[in-house]
Amino acid sequence: MGNFFPRWSNWLPLKLAIAVVFIAFGVSVGVAYYFTPKYTRVGYEPTQPVPFSHKIHAGQLGLDCRYCHSFGEASSHSNVPTNQTCFNCHGQGKGGIRATSPKLELVQKANETGKSIPWVKVHKAPDYVYFNHSAHLNRGISCVACHGRIDEMEVVRHDQPQSMGWCLDCHRNPEKNLRPLDYVTKLAFKPADLKRDEFYKSLLDKKVPAGEIAAAIGGEGAKADDLGALLALAEKTYGKEVTQTEVGTQLKKHWQIQPPENCTACHR
Ligand code: HEC
Numbered sequence: 001m002g003n004f005f006p007r008w009s010n011w012l013p014l015k016l017a018i019a020v021v022f023i024a025f026g027v028s029v030g031v032a033y034y035f036t037p038k039y040t041r042v043g044y045e046p047t048q049p050v051p052f053s054h055k056i057h058a059g060q061l062g063l064d065c066r067y068c069h070s071f072g073e074a075s076s077h078s079n080v081p082t083n084q085t086c087f088n089c090h091g092q093g094k095g096g097i098r099a100t101s102p103k104l105e106l107v108q109k110a111n112e113t114g115k116s117i118p119w120v121k122v123h124k125a126p127d128y129v130y131f132n133h134s135a136h137l138n139r140g141i142s143c144v145a146c147h148g149r150i151d152e153m154e155v156v157r158h159d160q161p162q163s164m165g166w167c168l169d170c171h172r173n174p175e176k177n178l179r180p181l182d183y184v185t186k187l188a189f190k191p192a193d194l195k196r197d198e199f200y201k202s203l204l205d206k207k208v209p210a211g212e213i214a215a216a217i218g219g220e221g222a223k224a225d226d227l228g229a230l231l232a233l234a235e236k237t238y239g240k241e242v243t244q245t246e247v248g249t250q251l252k253k254h255w256q257i258q259p260p261e262n263c264t265a266c267h268r
């Protein structure tokens, strides 16, 4: 008598179990990718205890982001400044800017009591997500890519979805956002602001061979031996103004930028 069930069916329960796990996993990943609050979260703008304006401080006064948000090389998260930072300018007594303004009352009080101002958090990754600011800033990703034009905001709001799909979109195509490190906190930066000769010279100065730079511009066949030839090739390929594709492609290649896409990089 033959076996009523074919042999492989012995494995059926196990296969089914594995399939179910995979499907459940796939669904939750799909849900995370497509349905996390991509649309609802953009614009989230809580009211802050002190009407602090980035538009005044980072925009008009031109204070660098790092004056108040210091990310040490090893620091994995950003931080909101202490009252002392505000007090540098708004301290009481002679020369204190607007020291008696009612809008600054809480700052003055915080300084007397030594308690910090209860700023409301705007951006918060879930606990199961690992995120590190310096890993991005030190690799040429500007605040503006993730937070928008903060220097034009009276009140900080979510400018970007901050969803998993959003992280991954950039990890797959980082060249769309890479810029020279000097411009990481210059939110208004445009690639067209760069002088093409200075940009390529900076690469040559770092001992990147001209041939490799040329290949990144025009593909394997493209050749150039010196700055002049590179500039001609770049203008032919990208036009008169420096473009984001141009800058991003070079930096990605020569800085060996490889943002992770594996699950454990962000979920450890
Ligand atoms: C004079 C100090 C100061 C400067 C300069 C400054 N910030 Fe801030 N920043 C603050 C304070 C205070 C808060 C908390 C209150 C708030 O959200 O407005 C904050 C909050 C933020 C937040 C939201 C934090 C959260 O809870 O998610 C972001 C993002 C941010 N700043 C980005 C920037 C960027 C980008 C720059 C440079 C263009 C910058 N800041 C310059 C003081 C400063």
Ligand code: HEC
Binding pocket: 050, 051, 052, 053, 056, 057, 061, 063, 068, 081, 085, 086, 087, 088, 089, 090, 097, 098, 101, 102, 103, 104, 107
């Ligand atoms: C580098 C100096 C400097 C620092 C540091 C600074 N401010 Fe200011 N702040 C100013 C100037 C200048 C103005 C504009 C004053 C005016 O409009 O005449 C201002 C305006 C303000 C106002 C509006 C005051 C009003 O009456 O309209 C608030 C509120 C304020 N700052 C809060 C803060 C807080 C909170 C911090 C710390 C996170 C801070 N500032 C850090 C220089 C500074």
Ligand code: HEC
Binding pocket: 065, 066, 069, 077, 078, 079, 080, 121, 123, 124, 125, 126, 131, 133, 136, 137, 141, 142, 143, 144, 145, 146, 147, 162, 184, 185
């Ligand atoms: C690659 C995207 C990215 C870049 C670039 C980036 N941020 Fe953030 N930022 C985030 C995310 C995501 C969070 C939430 C992190 C968390 O909850 O751990 C955050 C949180 C913050 C916070 C609140 C953190 C806290 O401790 O309360 C501040 C302030 C901030 N960012 C400022 C900045 C400034 C200033 C820059 C540029 C110098 C910058 N960020 C660049 C993605 C980014």
Ligand code: HEC
Binding pocket: 125, 129, 130, 131, 132, 135, 136, 139, 141, 145, 146, 162, 163, 166, 167, 168, 170, 171, 174, 177, 256, 257, 258, 259, 260, 265, 266
């Ligand atoms: C605008 C582009 C951009 C966005 C948005 C972005 N990243 Fe990245 N990420 C990068 C780049 C570029 C690197 C650096 C890769 C390298 O060093 O080769 C990086 C590196 C990382 C790393 C590896 C470095 C480390 O600290 O271990 C992690 C983890 C990471 N990102 C997590 C995140 C998370 C989580 C988010 C979303 C909340 C996010 N990233 C959003 C561009 C981005």
Ligand code: HEC
Binding pocket: 028, 029, 031, 032, 036, 037, 125, 126, 129, 162, 163, 164, 167, 168, 171, 260, 261, 262, 263, 264, 265, 266, 267
């Ligand atoms: C570049 C960083 C990054 C990578 C790589 C990444 N994730 Fe995520 N993941 C996130 C962030 C950020 C969130 C939180 C999204 C939110 O809050 O909207 C998240 C959320 C999730 C959630 C939660 C869904 C929910 O709604 O609760 C699951 C499940 C998940 N990720 C699975 C995975 C799997 C599986 C992989 C590998 C295929 C992966 N992730 C790779 C950044 C990442």
